Amino acid sequence: MSINEFIQKLEAEFEDMPQGTLKAETDYRSIKGWSSMHALIIIAFIDINFNITLSGADLKSTQTVQDLYNLVQQKKSA
Amino acid sequence: MDYREYITPQMQQKWFESVNNKFNYYFIIEFEGKQVGLINAKNFSYENGFGEGGIFIWDNDYINSFAAVFSTLCLLNFVFFKVKLCKLSHARILNDNDRAIHYNQLTGYKLVAGQEGIYNQLYELSIEDYIKNGSKLNKAAEQLNNGDGELICTGTISENNLDEINNVLKN
Numbered sequence: 001m002s003i004n005e006f007i008q009k010l011e012a013e014f015e016d017m018p019q020g021t022l023k024a025e026t027d028y029r030s031i032k033g034w035s036s037m038h039a040l041i042i043i044a045f046i047d048i049n050f051n052i053t054l055s056g057a058d059l060k061s062t063q064t065v066q067d068l069y070n071l072v073q074q075k076k077s078a
Numbered sequence: 079m080d081y082r083e084y085i086t087p088q089m090q091q092k093w094f095e096s097v098n099n100k101f102n103y104y105f106i107i108e109f110e111g112k113q114v115g116l117i118n119a120k121n122f123s124y125e126n127g128f129g130e131g132g133i134f135i136w137d138n139d140y141i142n143s144f145a146a147v148f149s150t151l152c153l154l155n156f157v158f159f160k161v162k163l164c165k166l167s168h169a170r171i172l173n174d175n176d177r178a179i180h181y182n183q184l185t186g187y188k189l190v191a192g193q194e195g196i197y198n199q200l201y202e203l204s205i206e207d208y209i210k211n212g213s214k215l216n217k218a219a220e221q222l223n224n225g226d227g228e229l230i231c232t233g234t235i236s237e238n239n240l241d242e243i244n245n246v247l248k249n
Binding site: 014015016029032033034035036037038039041043044045047048053055056070 | 141142144145146147152176177179180181183184185200214215217219221222
């Protein structure tokens with residue numbers, strides 16, 4: 001999955017998020033109304049799409065959407 | 079939270095007496111061994127389910143932790159699946175509280191028709207929408223906690239509980 005596909009699918013997980021809101025360099029915690037519910041959705045999204053279980057610490061180690069994508073790629077190839 | 083004025087001890091006592099019954103439930107949120115907040119399901123009726131759910135994390139260190147989302151899932155799993163009390167839950171959210179609106183929408187809450195122009199808006203969550211939105215959230219929560227997804231309920235049987243809740247506590 002390319003970074004662009006990753007972004008499109010992630011945006012679709014968040015209710016009412018307009019397409020194009022997220023960019024690779026977006027600090028995902030800065031999205032409007034960010035809460036722990038969003039964090040859990042990201043973990044679920046990565047589990048469903050990549051069969052990868054992220055821990056809370058994994059998530060804490062990332063800041064941008066690109067970081068998340070890189071983490072998934074890294075765990076896939078491990 | 080709609081009411082933000084100062085209250086007297088007498089007003090607090092009066093409020094407590096109004097909710098200290100089988101139709102209102104308030105739970106302390108304990109997370110990582112610390113009491114960090116409160117979650118409630120109030121104004122229950124068999125016809126309309128829970129009239130209003132709410133959550134308050136008072137410990138600033140835990141506002142962006144998983145304490146809120148885990149306790150929300152616990153409460154919804156409790157009312158919908160454990161006690162099987164109802165098929166509807168409601169929440170009132172101020173229309174300028176983007177964070178709370180998003181939080182509840184991601185769980186599956188939808189704005190009730192006719193509430194668009196109102197400041198303190200009523201949202202509704204059906205059991206079907208919770209299953210649709212909550213399944214993946216519960217699975218992710220289960221993985222994060224290395225748990226088996228079982229909701230363990232303990233408490234004291236009381237005449238201030240609904241019979242359905244006392245039955246769960248007996249088992």
